[in-house]
Amino acid sequence: MIKAAFFDIDGTLVSLRTHRIPASAAVALEQMRARGISIIVASGRPRYQLGICSGHGFDAFITLNGQLCYDAAGIYRAAPIDARDARVIVDHVLAGRYDAIALQAQRGFANRESASVRAMCRKVDFEYRADDFGRALDEPVYQFCAFVEPGAERDVLSGTHTLTHTRWTELFCDILPTCGGKAAGVAATLKRMGIDAKEAVAFGDGGNDIDMFDAVGTSVAMGNASDEVKRHADHVAPGVDEDGLYRAALELDLI
Incomplete structure (x- = not known):
């Protein structure tokens, strides 16, 4: 049973064409939360670049490729460059x-x-x-x-x-x-939430998502991802502009 879902932003949650979260993706996020699944941002973006995510009820944020992670209670992972x-x-x-x-x-x-x-x-x-x-x-x-x-x-x-x-x-x-990457942020988040990696799913489309795929039980590459990223994923969804996130969530029985 999936208890946590991690989402890359650019090209996964947000369209690179419209710079918006597709309506279908917003519905998927809402329905996952209604089913008790924790939803977490996992992005290379910093905190001050996450305005697009406001209002969707995210439970935690993995930012800067895992280097700075926080939730409503505060920062729980901070790993700056030496x-x-x-x-x-x-x-x-x-x-x-x-x-x-x-x-x-x-x-x-x-x-x-x-x-x-x-x-x-x-x-x-x-x-x-x-x-x-x-x-x-x-x-x-x-x-x-x-x-x-x-x-x-x-x-x-x-x-x-x-x-x-x-x-x-x-x-x-x-x-x-070298101690960083989205996988490190995912591990810290799962530990904080008391969730096993096998109970988590990750959605992504970039090379910086590959290590995150290895840190969860189920991984989904978007249709707009490169062939290399797709090879590392358990599932390949349609593209972000083709309601890919919603359709993958439906197929995986997350909504």
């Missing part, structure tokens, strides 16, 4: 090796408003402004978004010791601690 490695990334950016966004608990900002940064803002329907990137060292950073092409992640990680990367778009990769 300060020494944060300095390495900041030095890379200040040297002009690549553009990046620093995501902290209360704010996020870019080193400059480049074409890639603007494209990312359009993709997620959220504005990140430029600031002195050295300010990323003023308080903990939970994730960097590095604007490099697929295959160039090793260059971003050069000189660091505790970082890894994940990716859900060709625009940029997410840089986070």
Whole structure:
């Protein structure tokens, strides 16, 4: 019996075309809650980029790819990037090796408003402004978004010791601690709720959802996911714009 459902946002819960939660997905969320299933956001987005999720009764939020997790009672997992490695990334950016966004608990900002940064803002329907990137060292950073092409992640990680990367778009990769990832957030959330992994389902469409799929008993890739993501999922649903979440929930007897 499923007791908890985890949802990626972009391309899973929210359409990348309309930047909205489809009406059918909202109905599915409501019906799952009515059946006693806890619904949890599991996203690479930070807390201040979750306005789209308000009003749907989510029980917990796994943000920044598992690095900062919270519920109504407060934060229950916080795993910022090691300060020494944060300095390495900041030095890379200040040297002009690549553009990046620093995501902290209360704010996020870019080193400059480049074409890639603007494209990312359009993709997620959220504005990140430029600031002195050295300010990323003023308080903990939970994730960097590095604007490099697929295959160039090793260059971003050069000189660091505790970082890894994940990716859900060709625009940029997410840089986070090796102890992180959505799977770590899922594990912390399930422990907090007293739910076994076999009693959980996860929905996703990006490369950063693959480790989450391995952390639950049932996984669902959206039809708009890449072939690699689909290969790691137990089920493949129609796309987010084809009522995929609702139809998968119906097929899995979640609603």
